[in-house]
Amino acid sequence: MIPPKLQILIDTIHTLLKRGVERNVKNLLSQTHPADIAFLLQHLEEGEQEKVFQLIEDPTHQAEVCSEIEIKDLAPLLDTLDTVRLREIFHHMPSDDAADILAVLPEEISGRILTAMKEAASKEVEALLQYGEETAGGIMTPKVFIAEETKTVREVIEALHRAEAIEMVYYVYVVDRENHLIGVASLRNLLTTKPYHTVGEIMTTDVISVSADTDQEEAARLVARYNLLAIPVVDKERHIVGQITVDDIIDVLHEEATEDILRMGGAGEADVLEKSSFSNVRARFPWLLASMIGGLIAAQVINSFSATLSKVALLAAFIPIVIGMSGNVGTQSAAIMIRGLATGKVRTAEIGHILFKEGCVGALLGILYGVILLAVIRVQFSAATIAMIVGFSIAVNMLFSAFVGTFVPLVFARLGFDPALSTGPFVTTSLDICGTVIYFSLASLFLHLT
Amino acid sequence: MIPPKLQILIDTIHTLLKRGVERNVKNLLSQTHPADIAFLLQHLEEGEQEKVFQLIEDPTHQAEVCSEIEIKDLAPLLDTLDTVRLREIFHHMPSDDAADILAVLPEEISGRILTAMKEAASKEVEALLQYGEETAGGIMTPKVFIAEETKTVREVIEALHRAEAIEMVYYVYVVDRENHLIGVASLRNLLTTKPYHTVGEIMTTDVISVSADTDQEEAARLVARYNLLAIPVVDKERHIVGQITVDDIIDVLHEEATEDILRMGGAGEADVLEKSSFSNVRARFPWLLASMIGGLIAAQVINSFSATLSKVALLAAFIPIVIGMSGNVGTQSAAIMIRGLATGKVRTAEIGHILFKEGCVGALLGILYGVILLAVIRVQFSAATIAMIVGFSIAVNMLFSAFVGTFVPLVFARLGFDPALSTGPFVTTSLDICGTVIYFSLASLFLHLT
Numbered sequence: 057m058i059p060p061k062l063q064i065l066i067d068t069i070h071t072l073l074k075r076g077v078e079r080n081v082k083n084l085l086s087q088t089h090p091a092d093i094a095f096l097l098q099h100l101e102e103g104e105q106e107k108v109f110q111l112i113e114d115p116t117h118q119a120e121v122c123s124e125i126e127i128k129d130l131a132p133l134l135d136t137l138d139t140v141r142l143r144e145i146f147h148h149m150p151s152d153d154a155a156d157i158l159a160v161l162p163e164e165i166s167g168r169i170l171t172a173m174k175e176a177a178s179k180e181v182e183a184l185l186q187y188g189e190e191t192a193g194g195i196m197t198p199k200v201f202i203a204e205e206t207k208t209v210r211e212v213i214e215a216l217h218r219a220e221a222i223e224m225v226y227y228v229y230v231v232d233r234e235n236h237l238i239g240v241a242s243l244r245n246l247l248t249t250k251p252y253h254t255v256g257e258i259m260t261t262d263v264i265s266v267s268a269d270t271d272q273e274e275a276a277r278l279v280a281r282y283n284l285l286a287i288p289v290v291d292k293e294r295h296i297v298g299q300i301t302v303d304d305i306i307d308v309l310h311e312e313a314t315e316d317i318l319r320m321g322g323a324g325e326a327d328v329l330e331k332s333s334f335s336n337v338r339a340r341f342p343w344l345l346a347s348m349i350g351g352l353i354a355a356q357v358i359n360s361f362s363a364t365l366s367k368v369a370l371l372a373a374f375i376p377i378v379i380g381m382s383g384n385v386g387t388q389s390a391a392i393m394i395r396g397l398a399t400g401k402v403r404t405a406e407i408g409h410i411l412f413k414e415g416c417v418g419a420l421l422g423i424l425y426g427v428i429l430l431a432v433i434r435v436q437f438s439a440a441t442i443a444m445i446v447g448f449s450i451a452v453n454m455l456f457s458a459f460v461g462t463f464v465p466l467v468f469a470r471l472g473f474d475p476a477l478s479t480g481p482f483v484t485t486s487l488d489i490c491g492t493v494i495y496f497s498l499a500s501l502f503l504h505l506t
Numbered sequence: 507m508i509p510p511k512l513q514i515l516i517d518t519i520h521t522l523l524k525r526g527v528e529r530n531v532k533n534l535l536s537q538t539h540p541a542d543i544a545f546l547l548q549h550l551e552e553g554e555q556e557k558v559f560q561l562i563e564d565p566t567h568q569a570e571v572c573s574e575i576e577i578k579d580l581a582p583l584l585d586t587l588d589t590v591r592l593r594e595i596f597h598h599m600p601s602d603d604a605a606d607i608l609a610v611l612p613e614e615i616s617g618r619i620l621t622a623m624k625e626a627a628s629k630e631v632e633a634l635l636q637y638g639e640e641t642a643g644g645i646m647t648p649k650v651f652i653a654e655e656t657k658t659v660r661e662v663i664e665a666l667h668r669a670e671a672i673e674m675v676y677y678v679y680v681v682d683r684e685n686h687l688i689g690v691a692s693l694r695n696l697l698t699t700k701p702y703h704t705v706g707e708i709m710t711t712d713v714i715s716v717s718a719d720t721d722q723e724e725a726a727r728l729v730a731r732y733n734l735l736a737i738p739v740v741d742k743e744r745h746i747v748g749q750i751t752v753d754d755i756i757d758v759l760h761e762e763a764t765e766d767i768l769r770m771g772g773a774g775e776a777d778v779l780e781k782s783s784f785s786n787v788r789a790r791f792p793w794l795l796a797s798m799i800g801g802l803i804a805a806q807v808i809n810s811f812s813a814t815l816s817k818v819a820l821l822a823a824f825i826p827i828v829i830g831m832s833g834n835v836g837t838q839s840a841a842i843m844i845r846g847l848a849t850g851k852v853r854t855a856e857i858g859h860i861l862f863k864e865g866c867v868g869a870l871l872g873i874l875y876g877v878i879l880l881a882v883i884r885v886q887f888s889a890a891t892i893a894m895i896v897g898f899s900i901a902v903n904m905l906f907s908a909f910v911g912t913f914v915p916l917v918f919a920r921l922g923f924d925p926a927l928s929t930g931p932f933v934t935t936s937l938d939i940c941g942t943v944i945y946f947s948l949a950s951l952f953l954h955l956t
Contacts, residue, residue, distance in 0.1 A: 058853065089712070091731045217698045225694055226676075226735070243693040244675055248667045262539070280760070281541045283753035285676070285735060302752050303733035306759065310730070313763035314845045320767065321841020321929070322834055326867075333866040340838050340871060347834045348875065351827025352882065358823040359887070365822055369815050372822035373808040376938050377801025379826055384772055384797045384934070388790050391771020395764045403508065416783040417776075421790060425798060432802065437809070479771070484834070488826050 058099070062092060066099050073104055082111050090117065094124035097133075109133045115141065119148035127160050135165055143172035146181075150223060152197040152304070155184035192275045193268030195308065196289045196298030201225045205232055205239065205256030209249050216246075224301045226285035230259045236294040237263060265290045268297055275300055276308045277400065312398070315476070320394060322347075322480025343480050350485030354379075354492045361496040364503060370439055371499055374446045377429070379491040382453035385421060386487045389414050389461030390479045397469050398476075407466055411459065418458025419451075426451035445502050449495040456494065457487050508549070512542060516549055523554055531561050540567060544574035547583075559583045565591065569598035577610050585615055593622035596631075600673060602647040602754070605634035642725045643718030645758065646739045646748030651675045655682055655689065655706030659699050666696075674751045676735035680709045686744040687713060715740045718747055725750055726758045727850070762848070765926070770844060772797075772930025793930050800935030804829075804942045811946040814953060820889055821949055824896045827879070829941040832903035835871060836937045839864050839911030840929045847919050848926075857916055861909065868908025869901075876901035895952050899945040906944065907937050 058066070065088065072081045085093060085108070093112065097105050112118040122130060122145060134142065146154050146169055158166045158181060173181070180198055187193025199222040203212045212228060219225065228246065230239035239259030249258050265288045266275045279287050279302060289298040318326065324339040331339075358365070358375070365371055393410075396402030402410060430447030434440055464483050465475035508516070515538065522531045535543060535558070543562065547555050562568040572580060572595060584592065596604050596619055608616045608631060620632070630648055637643025649672040653662045662678060669675065678696065680689035689709030699708050715738045716725045729737050729752060737755075739748040768776065772793040776786045808815070808825070815821055843860075846852030852860060880897030884890055914933050915925035 089732065091733075095731075213697050216694070243697060244666070247663050247693060247696060280753070280756045281545075282539065283541075285752070302735070302756075303730070306730045306752075306756065309756065309759050309763070310849060313759070313766070314849065316763070317766060317770065317845045318841050320770065321837045321844075323838040323841045326838065326842055333863055333870065336863075336867045337870045337874070340835075340867070341874065343838070344831060344834055344871065344875060347831050348827065348879065351824075351830050352886070354826040354830075355823040355883075355887070358826070359820065362819055362823075366816075366819050369812055369819070369822075370809065372815055372819075372825065373805040373812075374801075375822065375825045376804040376808070376829055376942060377798065379830075380801050380804075380934070380938050381794060381797050384794055384930075385790075387771045388773040388776065388793070391768050391773045392776055394771075395767045399760060399764065413783055413786075417786045417790070420783065420787045421794065424787070424791065425794060429798065433805075436802065437805070480834075484830070488830050492826060 062095055062099075065092060065096055069096060069100070069108060070104075073107065078111060081108065082113055085112050086114065086117065090120035091124045093121045097121070097125060098129065102132075106133060106136045110136060115144040116148040119145045122157065123149060123153040127157055130157060131161055131165065134161065134169075139168055139172045142169050146173050150197050151180045151184060151199070152195060152298075154181045156189075156194075159185060159189070187268055190272050191268060192266045192270040192272060192287075192289050192300060193298070195272050195275075195304050196268070196300045197224070197304075198298045199223070200229060200288065200296055200299045201227075202229050202231055202296060203255050205230050205254060205259070207255055208251060209246055209253050209255065209258070210251035212255055213246060213251070224286065224299075224303075226301065228255060228259075229263070229288050229296055229299075230255050231296065235296075237265060237288060237290050237296050239263060240288075263288065265294075266300075267291065272308045273312060276305045276312070279305045280309075315474070316394065316398060317476075319474060319476035320391065320479045322484075346481030346485050347488075350488050353489050357489065357492045358496065361500060364496065364500045368442065368499075368503060370437065370442055371445070371496075373437075374433070374442070375492070375495070378446060378449050378453060378495045379488050381425065381450060382457040382491045383484055383487045385418060385454045386457035386461035386483050387479060389418070389458045390465050390475075390483050393462055393465040394475045394479070397465065402466075407463075410466070411462055414458045414462040415455065418455040421458070422451035422454030425454065441502060445495075445499050448502075449491075449498050452498070453487075453491050453494055456490060460487060460490070512545055515542060515546055519546060519550070519558060520554075523557065528561060531558065532563055535562050536564065536567065540570035541574045543571045547571070547575060548579065552582075556583060556586045560586060565594040566598040569595045572599060572607065573603040577607055580607055581611055581615065584611065584619075589618055589622045592619050596623050600647050601630045601634060601649065602645060602748075604631045606639075606644075609635055609639070637718055640722050641718060642716045642720040642722060642737075642739050642750060643748070645722050645725075645754050646718070646750045647674070647754075648748040649673070650679060650738065650746050650749045651677075652679050652681055652746060653705050655680050655704060655709070657705055658701060659696055659703050659705065659708070660701035662705055663696060663701070674736065674749075674753075676751065678705060678709075679713070679738050679746055679749075680705050681746065685746075687715060687738060687740055687746050689713060690738075713738065715744075716750075717741065722758045723762055726755045726762070729755045730759075765924070766844065766848060767926075769924060769926035770841065770929045772934075796931030796935050797938075800938050803939050807939065807942045808946065811950060814946065814950045818892065818949075818953060820887065820892055821895070821946075823887075824883075824892070825942070825945070828896060828899050828903060828945045829938050831875065831900060832907040832941045833934055833937045835868060835904045836907035836911035836933050837929060839868070839908045840915050840925075840933050843912055843915040844925045844929070847915065852916075857913075860916070861912055864908045864912040865905065868905040871908070872901035872904030875904065891952060895945075895949050898952075899941075899948050902948070903937075903941050903944055906940060910937060910940070 100108060112121060201219055201222050228241045229237055232238050239261045240263045241255055241259045245258050264278055264282055268289055275287055286299045286301045288296050291297050322343040324343055326336045326339040393402060426447040429450055430443045433443035433446055461483055464478045468475045468478045547558060562571060651669055651672050678691045679687055682688050689711045690713045691705055691709045695708050714728055714732055718739050725737055736749045736751045738746050741747050774789040774793055776789040843852060876897040879900055880893045883893035883896055911933055914928045918925045918928045
């Protein structure tokens with residue numbers, strides 16, 4: 057799974073470190089892309105990581121590597137550096153990354169860094185620290201390239217020359233005299249316009265923007281929908297306070313997908329590689345509680361039918377298939393809803409229509425599998441009544457499960473919770489209980505009839 | 507969930523259509539962003555959709571709307587247009603979008619379009635149709651802005667003026683005299699360099715590229731890792747054949763996340779809103795087959811322990827909790843692996859280490875819940891032996907499930923399958939069977955002992 061190019065890099069560094077030729081390591085690192093060094097660091101042993109990190113000579117380069125590393129791996133690396141070097145690194149780092157890193161470092165290290173940083177830069181970072189982690193403010197960079205509408209293209213290009221500190225310039229945001237955002241022009245617009253035009257003349261006035269407290273997912277949705285390279289962040293008076301670039305949006309999308317999948321699997325924030333077994337247990341334990349309570353209720357239900365069960369012990373054999381298959385149908389429905397809600401294809405307003413369609417699907421699947429199981433059990437176990445009970449239960453249960461699997465994520469979404477939370481503990485557990493009730497109710501009904 | 511701006515748009519169009527003032531609809535549409543029109547179309551009723559689509563006057567605008575609409579919704583819209591208009595629209599469409607659309611349209615419509623399109627443009631599209639849908643070739647656009655290394659910045663900017671047909675220019679790809687890709691320069695580089703320099707002087711030579719048959723996920727990973735706005739696609743001789751822009755990469759990420767979640771939920775390619783109930787049943791039916799077979803095997807297992815079961819009917823009551831809770835642990839482990847493999851955090855090379863850590867987590871969770879259940883069942887059902895059996899089964903089963911949930915996705919990944927495929931039918935089903943075997947084996951063991 058490791059790209060060959062990176063495998064070679066890892067092996068070479070390994071060999072060079074063993075031979076103790078640090079000069080060569082330095083040279084190699086200076087020619088390596090920060091993202092690749094970050095990858096390398098995550099695949100070295102612990103003693104080696106710090107060594108290699110310290111051998112990155114150029115502080116700008118080292119800062120870029122920091123931006124690429126998983127934040128939680130950074131603390132031990134940064135801890136090995138002295139205050140002067142730390143200041144240098146954080147001075148060269150985009151302030152949104154700096155803020156993210158400082159937010160999670162042990163206070164002792166972060167305090168040292170903040171006091172060491174130049175006052176201006178440090179203020180910028182502190183300003184960013186005030187926004188919620190999952191908001192537009194939390195992922196924006198305050199460095200934006202802005203031009204007044206009366207400036208000519210020539211003047212703007214000259215300003216761009218001087219704006220070395222702004223790494224990401226994809227658009228020129230145009231403001232009026234009171235500094236309100238009124239338009240946007242692309243670099244291509246600048247390149248292909250006569251230099252004496254003003255940016256006010258070439259700008260597009262329909263600018264899509266977000267405010268600092270907009271949810272990061274919403275910002276990602278806008279960037280994706282309108283195919284943007286960056287989106288400006290404005291305050292209530294439409295003054296620009298920052299921008300979010302598309303590379304940060306991609307990180308948001310990755311994060312959201314991971315969150316959805318772990319929540320759907322009922323695994324919370326578990327992370328087998330990066331956290332200790334103990335903290336993994338702590339993350340996963342509560343999700344299983346719901347399942348335990350559900351299971352105990354199901355046990356009560358079955359126990360209350362003990363009279364029926366003692367008459368026909370074979371009934372017990374089909375408990376797994378009845379609750380297993382209807383649970384699966386429910387999980388299918390929930391997965392479809394969760395993803396549909398995340399991509400915006402499903403809207404909570406359409407509940408009626410969606411429930412009807414999912415109900416049809418559940419009913420069809422139920423009838424199909426009900427008939428199949430009726431036939432199979434009749435032959436395999438030569439038990440006609442039980443076959444009928446199981447077939448009928450499967451049909452009813454699947455219809456019911458499709459409803460529950462569809463309905464619960466929609467309700468979660470309406471109430472403002474993440475719908476992905478609903479499958480792990482909620483949908484599966486409630487289907488276990490209801491599945492047992494339906495199965496045994498039908499069983500006593502049929503067994504009394506015959 | 508609909509943004510207020512778009513809700514107003516939908517309502518206004520509704521009202522205007524009802525009043526029959528088509529001129530006003532035309533005006534409104536001409537001022538609306540293509541992405542918003544696409545959104546609007548998907549929220550109108552069927553008769554209205556075609557009407558509104560036809561009221562988009564400018565063919566370029568109409569082409570942009572087509573690029574934004576879900577491809578499967580396009581057929582009925584395009585079918586209402588005459589050949590002349592179709593040619594115009596496809597002429598104005600980026601050829602990667604055109605190829606994607608043509609690939610799924612009914613042959614009768616796509617043939618009409620291909621013959622109507624100008625020969626040159628049509629060839630370009632046909633060339634794209636040859637690449638696999640999920641490869642870099644399948645999502646690239648062949649329109650790339652290329653400059654020879656000896657050209658000056660001034661000449662390149664002039665060429666950019668004339669390159670109107672290339673919508674997305676984020677980078678200038680630099681080639682040598684034999685047309686091999688040798689470097690890249692950003693638009694900002696062009697803007698901030700003296701016009702008499704050659705692009706060969708200002709380019710970066712370390713260009714990250716992919717080949718046309720590279721998997722689209724790999725291309726997405728590279729763009730994300732190196733924070734690129736576009737990545738060039740080259741053939742074996744490093745001639746540029748196209749580029750993939752970051753907006754298409756975002757689409758890939760959305761698609762992959764959707765695929766993973768639906769596969770994990772065992773829902774295949776189901777899509778409740780866009781497809782018929784019948785085709786949803788067809789997509790979901792096979793995933794349930796595995797679950798059925800697993801359930802029938804579990805039934806056989808339980809039936810073979812009927813002697814034990816008839817002695818202690820209460821055993822049946824705890825079947826749901828034993829298989830439910832261990833199934834959940836397995837799903838947790840699988841979700842963590844699936845996401846870890848997708849983000850590259852987990853590598854198949856580390857199998858030993860990961861299995862050990864997950865084993866520890868499973869064992870800890872098992873012991874915790876085993877003890878809790880032992881206590882609860884002893885009190886709630888006043889059944890000491892059964893409490894012991896269930897507690898012990900939960901402990902063994904959770905350890906075992908953590909192993910299976912971890913191991914199976916890793917094996918799937920090693921064999922080249924999507925690990926997300928493993929949870930739906932495989933992990934849950936095998937845990938149902940093994941869970942029953944372990945539970946009843948322990949039960950007969952304990953019941954014979956006492």
